[in-house]
Amino acid sequence: MPKIGMEPIRRRALIDAAILAIGERGSLDVTMSDIAxxxxxxxxxAHHYFGGKEDLLHAAMRHILAELGGDLRRAVAGKQGIERVEAVIAVNFSHKQFQPEIVSAWLAFYVEAQHSTSLRRLLRIYARRLHSNLLYALRPIMRDAAARRAAEGIAALIDGLYIRRALKDGPPDAVSASALVQDYLELQVRADRSS
Known part of the structure; x- marks a missing residue:
């Protein structure tokens, strides 16, 4: 007989194990046996709870996105303008989000999304939400065209820094990554105000 109440605990353990395995391997080339x-x-x-490896890997990506979304909602609550953009940047490079296994998982998911319609859909949702959050915060302080360009640039920097950090040796450096995006934000705001 299955233990009552264990399914959510085991599902979460499998998702966490999948993220760690992907992070250590640096790719989605992990087995259900290894994850289990x-x-x-x-x-x-593991097969009972998730069907196959692809379903488990998709659940891991949804989990990462849900965690990021929850952290983001809490961070931006009550904030507007520059403070809101800074909160978005800070969440993306927080200790919880920018840890090595999460960064490696993102890189692996980006690669796999080229071949998986469902993962590509999840990444598109993430990209639209990031852009929307940034644009919402930037519009009150910049002209529309400048706000759109700045939002696109900030999102590209965030994604690019995840990829660059995933490919480096050693732990990712969230402080320098965040500072780089902050510098870009300040330059864009200053350029818009002076034009």
């Missing part, structure tokens, strides 16, 4: 072993459950139970 890390989670302390049988491969059969």
């Amino acid at each position: 072993g890390r989670a302390g459950v049988s491969t059969a139970l």
Whole structure:
């Protein structure tokens, strides 16, 4: 008999194990057996909860996106303008989000999204939400065209810094990444005000 109440705990353990396995491997080339072993459950139970590896990997990406979304909502609550943009930047480079296994998982998901319609859809949702949050914060302080360009640039910098950090040796440096995006933000705001 299955233990009552264990399914959410085991699902979360499998998702966490998948993220760690992807982070260590640096790709989605991990097996259900490896993930299940890390989670302390049988491969059969992992298949029972998620069907196949692709379903588990998609659940891991949805989990990462949900965590990022929740952190972002809390960080921007009650903030407007520059403060709101700075909160978006800070969340993306927070200790919780910018840890090595999450950064590696993002890189692996970006690569896999080239071949997976469902992962591509998740990444498009993420990109639209990031752009929308940035644009909402920038519009009150910049002209519309400048706000659109700045939002696109900030989003590209965030994504690009994740990719660059995933490809470097050693732990990702969130402080320098955040500072670089902040510098870009300040330049864009200053350029718009002076034109």
